[in-house]
Amino acid sequence: SRKHRFGRTSEQRRLLNxxxxxxxxxxxxxxxxxxxxxxxxxxxxGNGTGSNTSSGNVPAQNCRPSRKKETAPRAAKTxxxxxxxxxxxxxxxxxxxxxxxxxxxxxxxxxxxxxxxxHVRAHNVEHVYKVARVKLADGTFTNTMEHPLKNLGGIFSxxxxxxxxxxxxxxxMPENRQIRLLAxxxxxxxxxxxxxxxxxxxxxxxEFMEDVFKEFVQQAKYLMVDETTELVGVETxxxxxxxxxxxxxxxxxxxxxxxYHYNNGSRASDVAKTFLEHFMGSVSTDGYTVYRMFDGEDxxxxxxxxxxxxxxxxxxxLPSDRTAMDIIDPIGDMFRNEDLFRTMxxxxxxxxxxxxxxxxxxxxxxxxxxxxxxxxxxxxxxxxMRKAVNYTINQWKSLKNILKDGSAEISNNLCExxxxxxxxxxxxxxx
Numbered sequence: 001s002r003k004h005r006f007g008r009t010s011e012q013r014r015l016l017n018x019x020x021x022x023x024x025x026x027x028x029x030x031x032x033x034x035x036x037x038x039x040x041x042x043x044x045x046g047n048g049t050g051s052n053t054s055s056g057n058v059p060a061q062n063c064r065p066s067r068k069k070e071t072a073p074r075a076a077k078t079x080x081x082x083x084x085x086x087x088x089x090x091x092x093x094x095x096x097x098x099x100x101x102x103x104x105x106x107x108x109x110x111x112x113x114x115x116x117x118x119h120v121r122a123h124n125v126e127h128v129y130k131v132a133r134v135k136l137a138d139g140t141f142t143n144t145m146e147h148p149l150k151n152l153g154g155i156f157s158x159x160x161x162x163x164x165x166x167x168x169x170x171x172x173m174p175e176n177r178q179i180r181l182l183a184x185x186x187x188x189x190x191x192x193x194x195x196x197x198x199x200x201x202x203x204x205x206x207e208f209m210e211d212v213f214k215e216f217v218q219q220a221k222y223l224m225v226d227e228t229t230e231l232v233g234v235e236t237x238x239x240x241x242x243x244x245x246x247x248x249x250x251x252x253x254x255x256x257x258x259x260y261h262y263n264n265g266s267r268a269s270d271v272a273k274t275f276l277e278h279f280m281g282s283v284s285t286d287g288y289t290v291y292r293m294f295d296g297e298d299x300x301x302x303x304x305x306x307x308x309x310x311x312x313x314x315x316x317x318l319p320s321d322r323t324a325m326d327i328i329d330p331i332g333d334m335f336r337n338e339d340l341f342r343t344m345x346x347x348x349x350x351x352x353x354x355x356x357x358x359x360x361x362x363x364x365x366x367x368x369x370x371x372x373x374x375x376x377x378x379x380x381x382x383x384x385m386r387k388a389v390n391y392t393i394n395q396w397k398s399l400k401n402i403l404k405d406g407s408a409e410i411s412n413n414l415c416e417x418x419x420x421x422x423x424x425x426x427x428x429x430x431x
Contacts, residue, residue: 224409
C-alpha cells in the first residue's frame, strides 16, 4: 500500500523518538554552525539555571524508546576482488582557489571517496622458442625442447583452455559465440580448430581427473541424483540419426561436486545400481520408478524423496480443487522450518532432532489428510487430485525418511539446478 511504501523505517523512528536527547556530546560540525557558541547557549531562567523546556535539553531516559522491528539476518557482504587499487589524492587532481579552504569535521578535512571499477582488457602474449636439432654422442638425434603444449594439441595456453571451458560449460556459451568473443580480442580462430582444441583438452583432463572426481562423489555419505534427456546424434545403418538419450547427475552436496554420468544414453536402473554399487549412505531423488530399488528392506541406501516434486503436483491440482491447500500449507510449514534450521546453522544431528520435534507432527497431519482424501470418491474423480494423492501415498516411505537423516535435504532441487547448464547450453547451441 501507499502508506506502507512511504512509511518510516525503524532507524527513522528511532531518530524521531530520540530527537530531544542532549546533543552536547555530539560532534561539532562546520556545516550547521554548531561549532560556534550562540546566544541561546548562555540563556538562563530566573533561577540562574539553564532552561529545560521542550525546546531545551531533555534527559535521554525520559524519551520514549524506539520500536525496533526485527529483521531477517543478512548475508555478509563479499568484498570486491580487484588486482590493483589506485588512490587519487585531492591534490593530484584539484587545486584550491585563492582564499578557499577544505571544510573540516572533528578537526580534520572532511573527505569521502568515489569508487569505480575500470576493466582493463586482457592482452595476448606470444612466446617464441628457438629450437634446434641436437646430435647426441650415441648418434641419435633430439630437439632442444619439446613443444610446451604438445599434449593439448594446440598453440593456446592452459589458462586460455580453462577460460574456454568455463565459457562453454559454466556460462553456457556455444563455440560460435566464443569465436566472436576471441575475435574482438584479436584472436582469430576457425570453428574446427577451436572445437578440436576444446575436445583435446577435455580428453586430457579426463585422463587425469575423471577417476578422482568419480571417487570423491562415490565416497560421499549423501548424494542427490537426477537425470535429464537430450537428442544425441548416433550412427545407424541408414546413416546419422537422432535418438533420445539420458544423462545422469550425481551431486555430492557437502563437497560441492557433481559428476555427470553417460552410459550410452541409458536410463535403466542398472546405470544407477552400477555407479552406486559400493555406496552406503543417503540418496535424494525424485519419484522416478527406477529409484524404488533403494526402498527394499535389505538396501544399504536410505532413499529420501523430494517434497518439491510432491508439492508441485498439489499446486497443479489447486485450480481444479481448493482442497489441495490442505496439503500445500503444511508442506510450506516444513520448508519454513528448514529455512530456520539453515539460518541457525545447525549440524545434521541437531536438524534431525528438530525435525523429530517439529516436522514429524506435520508429516502425520499430511498423511492423515491424504488418506482421508483417498477415501473420497468424488475428490478422486478429479484427475489432477488423484495424481497428487497417488504420488504422495506411493512415495510416502521415502518422503518420511527425512526424519532419519538431518544432513539430507527435503528437496532435490539442488541436483536439478546442476542440470540447468546442460539444457541451457543445448538451447544456445541450437539458436
